[in-house]
Amino acid sequence: xxEQQSHSLLNSILNQLRPEIxxxxxxxxxxxxxxxxxxxxxxxxxxxxxxEDFAQRALDLVNVLATQYIARxxxxxxxxxxxxxxxxxxxxxxxxGMALYTEGFAGDLKGLRGRLRYxxxxxxxxxxxxxxxxCPEGASDGGYAVKNFRNVDPRAGTLEDLExxxxxxxxxxxxxxxxxxxxxTSEEHEWAKRARSGEQRYRDFYYIFDDRTVxxxxxxxxxEVFPETAPGNFTFDTTMGKWVMTVFNxxxxxxxxxxxxxxxxxxxxxxxxxxKGADIM
Numbered sequence: 001x002x003e004q005q006s007h008s009l010l011n012s013i014l015n016q017l018r019p020e021i022x023x024x025x026x027x028x029x030x031x032x033x034x035x036x037x038x039x040x041x042x043x044x045x046x047x048x049x050x051x052e053d054f055a056q057r058a059l060d061l062v063n064v065l066a067t068q069y070i071a072r073x074x075x076x077x078x079x080x081x082x083x084x085x086x087x088x089x090x091x092x093x094x095x096x097g098m099a100l101y102t103e104g105f106a107g108d109l110k111g112l113r114g115r116l117r118y119x120x121x122x123x124x125x126x127x128x129x130x131x132x133x134x135c136p137e138g139a140s141d142g143g144y145a146v147k148n149f150r151n152v153d154p155r156a157g158t159l160e161d162l163e164x165x166x167x168x169x170x171x172x173x174x175x176x177x178x179x180x181x182x183x184x185t186s187e188e189h190e191w192a193k194r195a196r197s198g199e200q201r202y203r204d205f206y207y208i209f210d211d212r213t214v215x216x217x218x219x220x221x222x223x224e225v226f227p228e229t230a231p232g233n234f235t236f237d238t239t240m241g242k243w244v245m246t247v248f249n250x251x252x253x254x255x256x257x258x259x260x261x262x263x264x265x266x267x268x269x270x271x272x273x274x275x276k277g278a279d280i281m
Contacts, residue, residue, distance in 0.1 A: 006041035010034065013059050021066045028077075029069045032084075033062070048260045057260040064264055068271035076275065079170075090280065095175065097126040102156045109157035113165050116172060126280075127169065128177035132156045136188045139251040143179070145186040149269045159276065166277025177280040178273055182266055184252040192253050196239045205262050206253045207245035209234070215243050222247070 014030070033040075044061065048054055072080075083089050098119065106112040112129075119127065131143025134151040143153070152162055169176050185192055194202040209215055215234040222233050225248050235246040245254040255262050270281055 003038055006038045009041060009055060009058060010037045013062050016059055017066060018063055021063065024070060026066065026069065029066060060264050064268045068268065068275060072275050095126045096123050097128055098124045099128040099130060101130045102132055109161035109165050113168055116168060120172060125173060126175040126177060131179040131181060136186055139186065141249055141252060144181050145249065145252045146181050147186045147188045150272055163276055175279040176277055178278040180270055180273055180281045184248060184254045187251045187253055196237065204259050205256060207256050209243045212243060
């Protein structure tokens with residue numbers, strides 16, 4: 001039944017894709033989408049199949065996939081094809097990884113580019129850069145309170161610096177791993193600001209409650225991550241007059257993945273960084 005449903009939904013989606021997508025020659029993308037859509041549909045349906053807007057959200061999902069595929073460079077698409085032919089490439093015993101903070105290891109991304117030969121001499125061929133997305137100063141949680149998911153923290157460099165590093169790494173057959181924080185945002189993120197301003201769509205991106213009734217039920221069983229510095233899992237926001245789930249710190253608002261818009265938005269961000277040259281996230 002799922003296969004029949006997924007086939008019917010895929011046909012409907014392909015007829016409703018945005019005009020700028022339908023105008024492109026995307027034969028390889030459609031081949032891959034068709035080959036994998038049963039699995040995509042099954043998993044997406046498990047999460048959101050009970051919703052009345054499931055078909056619309058599935059369309060939104062494919063629009064994001066197609067848009068990011070169009071944005072992908074020919075060089076990266078060729079790497080994709082090579083990896084399809086060796087689909088267990090990431091399980092190879094040849095990869096030797098090293099995790100590092102850019103600032104501590106080399107100052108910034110340009111400095112890191114200057115030390116790639118040294119890393120190769122150590123035998124490292126997979127670099128995991130700890131969080132380097134844009135965060136508020138003084139409330140960053142070590143890079144995990146993201147203010148802007150589509151920009152590098154200015155202290156580390158620029159998007160152009162990251163793309164140049166990724167290009168150098170590809171030339172040296174070194175994998176690039178990036179942290180993309182999925183479970184929360186900074187309270188200074190655009191989504192949180194719009195939630196504060198009263199936009200219900202963005203309030204639905206988070207766990208926001210009118211009073212302590214539901215938070216108190218959660219608190220009965222939820223552990224505290226930082227009980228001494230950030231006790232409790234909910235913070236009262238005076239601007240909204242509501243309680244927000246903030247498991248890690250008061251300035252980190254937890255994302256509500258029961259909302260498919262959050263899932264699709266974060267997938268779009270993941271693919272954005274893949275298109276900037278990240279091999280693993």
